[in-house]
Amino acid sequence: MKTVIIGGVAGGASAAARLRRLDESAEIILLEKGPYISFANCGLPYYLGGEIKEREELLLQTPESFYNRFKIDVRVLSEAVKIDRQRKVVHIKNLKDNTEYEESYDKLILSPGAKPIIPNIKGINRKNVFTLRNIPDTDKITEYIAEYSPRSAAVIGGGYIGLEMAENLYLRGLEVTVLEKASHVIGSLDFDTAVEVHNYIRSKGINLILGEAAEEITDSPDGKTIIKTANREIKTDMIILSIGVTPDTALAEDCGLELAPNNAVITNEHMQTSDKDIYAVGDCVMVKNLVTGEPAHIPLAGPANKQGRIAADNICGIKSVYKGSIGSAILKFFDLTVAACGINERAAKASGLDYDKVFLYALSHAGYYPGARNISMKVLFENKTGRILGAQLVGFKGVDKRCDVLSAAIRHGFTAYDLEELELCYAPPFSSAKDPVNMAGFVITNIIEGIVKQYHWHDIDRLSKDENVTLLDVRTEREAARGCLERSINIPLDSLRDRLNELDKSKPVYVVCQSGLRSYIACRLLSQNGFDCYNLAGGYRLYESVTKEKEKTPSLQNGTEL
Ligand code: FAD
Numbered sequence: 001m002k003t004v005i006i007g008g009v010a011g012g013a014s015a016a017a018r019l020r021r022l023d024e025s026a027e028i029i030l031l032e033k034g035p036y037i038s039f040a041n042c043g044l045p046y047y048l049g050g051e052i053k054e055r056e057e058l059l060l061q062t063p064e065s066f067y068n069r070f071k072i073d074v075r076v077l078s079e080a081v082k083i084d085r086q087r088k089v090v091h092i093k094n095l096k097d098n099t100e101y102e103e104s105y106d107k108l109i110l111s112p113g114a115k116p117i118i119p120n121i122k123g124i125n126r127k128n129v130f131t132l133r134n135i136p137d138t139d140k141i142t143e144y145i146a147e148y149s150p151r152s153a154a155v156i157g158g159g160y161i162g163l164e165m166a167e168n169l170y171l172r173g174l175e176v177t178v179l180e181k182a183s184h185v186i187g188s189l190d191f192d193t194a195v196e197v198h199n200y201i202r203s204k205g206i207n208l209i210l211g212e213a214a215e216e217i218t219d220s221p222d223g224k225t226i227i228k229t230a231n232r233e234i235k236t237d238m239i240i241l242s243i244g245v246t247p248d249t250a251l252a253e254d255c256g257l258e259l260a261p262n263n264a265v266i267t268n269e270h271m272q273t274s275d276k277d278i279y280a281v282g283d284c285v286m287v288k289n290l291v292t293g294e295p296a297h298i299p300l301a302g303p304a305n306k307q308g309r310i311a312a313d314n315i316c317g318i319k320s321v322y323k324g325s326i327g328s329a330i331l332k333f334f335d336l337t338v339a340a341c342g343i344n345e346r347a348a349k350a351s352g353l354d355y356d357k358v359f360l361y362a363l364s365h366a367g368y369y370p371g372a373r374n375i376s377m378k379v380l381f382e383n384k385t386g387r388i389l390g391a392q393l394v395g396f397k398g399v400d401k402r403c404d405v406l407s408a409a410i411r412h413g414f415t416a417y418d419l420e421e422l423e424l425c426y427a428p429p430f431s432s433a434k435d436p437v438n439m440a441g442f443v444i445t446n447i448i449e450g451i452v453k454q455y456h457w458h459d460i461d462r463l464s465k466d467e468n469v470t471l472l473d474v475r476t477e478r479e480a481a482r483g484c485l486e487r488s489i490n491i492p493l494d495s496l497r498d499r500l501n502e503l504d505k506s507k508p509v510y511v512v513c514q515s516g517l518r519s520y521i522a523c524r525l526l527s528q529n530g531f532d533c534y535n536l537a538g539g540y541r542l543y544e545s546v547t548k549e550k551e552k553t554p555s556l557q558n559g560t561e562l
Contacts, residue, residue, distance in 0.1 A: 044058065
């Protein structure tokens with residue numbers, strides 16, 4: 001069996017190694033148009049920032065090491081330029097001497113990845129505008145910094161790679177601006193979770209501009225570059241473009257493979273394309289979103305590696321399947337960790353799911369053991385079933401493990417009742433006897449079982465104008481004096497039992513405290529005394545941070561989708 005693989009990094013290299021492990025007699029040719037195979041794309045920002053010191057650390061395999069270990073015929077600087085499906089040959093351009101030749105295949109695996117989206121903006125093509133996808137891109141940025149000693153950088157696009165680049169350029173001593181067209185950074189978060197990330201970005205001295213798009217790039221008389229948005233001009237020495245990627249599927253399209261509307265290759269669960277002898281994996285394919293069941297493009301390293309292995313399995317007669325993805329992703333931004341899995345509210349609404357959400361603030365480990373830090377969690381669940389749909393977490397410690405547990409839960413269709421039951425390891429330095437993931441389960445089942453009803457920060461504008469409801473603040477007087485909901489009355493939780501007569505039983509009571517815990521206790525007290533009451537999810541803390549964020553960013557106040 002002769003297999004040709006196009007693309008020699010995550011999916012391609014993974015497929016090649018698995019093929020060899022399964023079939024010692026196979027002929028395997030790995031084509032890579034760039035100069036390197038199997039490099040650590042995910043490590044590139046950290047090399048640029050100096051965290052990864054040696055460039056060689058990024059090269060996980062070389063053609064020689066891959067040949068020595070796996071006897072794979074690796075051809076770098078070799079671009080597949082055409083696939084002839086009738087004759088089962090690939091046309092290859094040798095980029096060293098520009099010659100072309102053909103290579104036949106029994107099976108073909110496409111793993112060409114995705115390419116950075118370059119927006120159609122006037123002035124974008126200039127030597128100080130960079131994208132980051134591979135080692136040559138990294139070299140270009142390094143060389144530019146070495147030659148021109150830029151003092152400032154603007155990152156257009158506040159996704160995972162954009163923020164990693166913002167951090168790493170800042171660590172190299174540049175003044176950094178992040179410009180994001182949407183109302184918040186990191187598209188897999190919702191606005192209310194991202195606000196905490198925004199505050200942290202600003203606390204680092206990074207200039208964050210939200211809700212504005214780059215419209216033109218021009219020169220400034222002093223030799224700098226200017227990014228124009230509808231509201232301002234941003235002066236900078238260099239620009240990193242990181243507004244997302246699009247599947248690199250010109251070859252697949254050209255040879256007539258079935259593509260999705262976004263141009264990603266459609267495969268079956270064996271990673272087989274519309275041509276039974278051609279497989280496709282990684283950033284170039286559509287997958288099934290396991291939460292919604294809908295097709296999705298989820299360009300991440302874990303799925304690419306797994307799909308490469310699955311394609312190889314199937315070529316060797318093992319019928320393994322790729323069931324789908326839930327987009328688990330994580331970011332280190334200085335000391336902060338941001339992680340998400342499953343779907344966010346935008347996706348839940350688009351899929352027509354009947355969902356609700358809870359917000360929790362939990363400690364990373366037992367409060368009495370030194371060093372515990374807050375984790376802010378938002379968990380989406382399906383109303384009727386309690387099935388966990390998505391989670392977003394922000395914090396300094398223990399975020400990764402909670403998100404991983406929730407990823408496993410979402411992948412396997414767990415409900416909030418399952419989260420309650422999870423037996424997670426505990427000792428004071430690591431967690432609490434009731435882990436934050438268990439707590440999420442408790443909070444959600446309380447809602448599903450009707451033990452407490454909740455309302456949200458986005459209901460408050462309406463409620464504070466409604467004379468037919470009571471807004472009850474159960475924080476201490478001192479806390480309430482620092483800021484409270486309009487029209488709310490303050491009865492601290494510990495005196496509530498004795499002051500119930502101050503409340504009008506004929507009106508629903510909307511209770512608020514700082515984080516949602518005391519107001520939950522108050523709701524239990526009130527409902528057992530005959531009141532119709534509701535708990536503010538995420539508390540005044542969330543309401544205040546979201547409200548302040550909207551005020552800070554005028555472009556977000558005119559109905560921009562949050
Ligand atoms: P790639 O790994 O991109 O490999 C595709 C290769 O195919 C490329 O080297 C390309 O040159 C080659 N190629 C394309 N066309 C041809 C052709 N016609 N002929 C020959 N060769 C061709 N994911 C995470 O999950 N976590 C992270 O932290 C993370 N960080 C990232 C940071 C950066 C800076 C980048 C760029 C990506 C990051 N990713 C991360 C995404 C992850 O790297 C990709 O999802 C993954 O590499 C996709 O694997 P792939 O095999 O589909 O494509």
